Amino acid sequence: xxxxxxxxxxxxxxxxxxxxxPYICVNIALTVVLLFVxxxxxxxxxxxxxxxxxxxxxxxxxxPCASCGLSHAFSLILQGRISEAYRWNNxxxxxxxxxxxxxxxxxxxxxxxxxxxxxxxxxxxxxIVVSSTIFLIAFMPFIKWILRFL
Amino acid sequence: MEDFTNNSGQPGGQYPGQTxxxxxxxxxxxxxxxxxxxxxxxxxxxxxxxxVIPGIIAVVLASVGLTQxxxxxxxxxxxxxxxxxxxxxxxxxxxxxMVVGQLSDRFNKQWGGxxxxxxxxxxxxxxxxxEEANVDISVENGDESVTIQIKEGREDRRRQLEELEESNxxxxxxxxxxx
Numbered sequence: 001x002x003x004x005x006x007x008x009x010x011x012x013x014x015x016x017x018x019x020x021x022p023y024i025c026v027n028i029a030l031t032v033v034l035l036f037v038x039x040x041x042x043x044x045x046x047x048x049x050x051x052x053x054x055x056x057x058x059x060x061x062x063x064p065c066a067s068c069g070l071s072h073a074f075s076l077i078l079q080g081r082i083s084e085a086y087r088w089n090n091x092x093x094x095x096x097x098x099x100x101x102x103x104x105x106x107x108x109x110x111x112x113x114x115x116x117x118x119x120x121x122x123x124x125x126x127x128i129v130v131s132s133t134i135f136l137i138a139f140m141p142f143i144k145w146i147l148r149f150l
Numbered sequence: 151m152e153d154f155t156n157n158s159g160q161p162g163g164q165y166p167g168q169t170x171x172x173x174x175x176x177x178x179x180x181x182x183x184x185x186x187x188x189x190x191x192x193x194x195x196x197x198x199x200x201x202v203i204p205g206i207i208a209v210v211l212a213s214v215g216l217t218q219x220x221x222x223x224x225x226x227x228x229x230x231x232x233x234x235x236x237x238x239x240x241x242x243x244x245x246x247x248m249v250v251g252q253l254s255d256r257f258n259k260q261w262g263g264x265x266x267x268x269x270x271x272x273x274x275x276x277x278x279x280x281e282e283a284n285v286d287i288s289v290e291n292g293d294e295s296v297t298i299q300i301k302e303g304r305e306d307r308r309r310q311l312e313e314l315e316e317s318n319x320x321x322x323x324x325x326x327x328x329x
Binding site for chain 1: 175178179182183186187190193194195196197198199200228242245246248249250252253254
């Protein structure tokens with residue numbers, strides 16, 4: 001067996017082992033969830049208004065909540081109709097950007113981790129800080145809306 | 151040659167002869183993912199109430215994972231993270247119930263009184279209009295028929311009916327017979 005073959009075998013073995021590392025598993029699971037969100041938005045159309053998820057708040061209280069129209073807005077953003085999306089929900093764009101950013105981050109961070117496994121601690125800390133920050137920015141209107149009633 | 155190992159010379163920070171225990175890790179990962187998803191769902195007001203269910207699932211998974219990790223003395227970081235995040239997400243989701251309560255209370259206070267007043271006004275209007283309405287009462291008995299046209303107010307109609315009852319009808323009321 002040549003040196004290069006042995007080296008590539010070792011590399012593949014290491015990668016195979018790292019695939020089952022907790023950080024990668026979490027990233028894969030979250031990627032699947034995020035892809036499901038985008039698939040849901042693409043599958044149902046705002047024209048047909050056939051979204052299976054309804055607003056529980058509106059059903060219970062008769063009053064629309066801060067996140068009403070989010071599904072419609074997501075579908076419209078995916079179709080490139082941004083101004084219409086704003087009409088459905090003012091905060092839809094920032095939430096959409098959060099989900100899109102998370103999808104990119106999961107992929108980029110996983111690749112980075114596979115290439116530089118020694119940086120796992122720094123990577124996780126960086127991931128938590130960045131994700132928490134953009135989460136707070138994206139969901140702040142909803143959090144404020146909830147806090148208004150508490 | 152590219153080095154795929156960490157500073158300890160072994161992948162994943164292991165030293166030679168040291169075996170990494172993974173008890174509770176799988177459950178911990180499942181709990182963490184469930185907790186993260188629950189957390190995001192919980193802060194969306196439309197579906198926040200539903201997040202109680204995955205939140206409880208996350209807490210249960212994390213608790214079992216944590217117990218397994220503690221028993222086999224393996225890393226508790228992931229199940230613990232899942233547990234903390236799951237509890238916070240569940241609490242946020244439960245707070246949504248309070249939000250719904252407050253909202254419906256406010257709705258009842260703001261709109262409930264107005265709706266009640268509107269119903270009262272409409273009822274009063276209808277009764278007032280009925281008071282002054284032209285009512286035709288038609289009584290048919292075989293070939294004979296009597297039509298009473300009432301154009302006055304309630305008192306006049308009552309008096310007219312009473313006069314008509316006294317002069318033309320025989321009382322068959324069982325209550326009267328008992329008396």
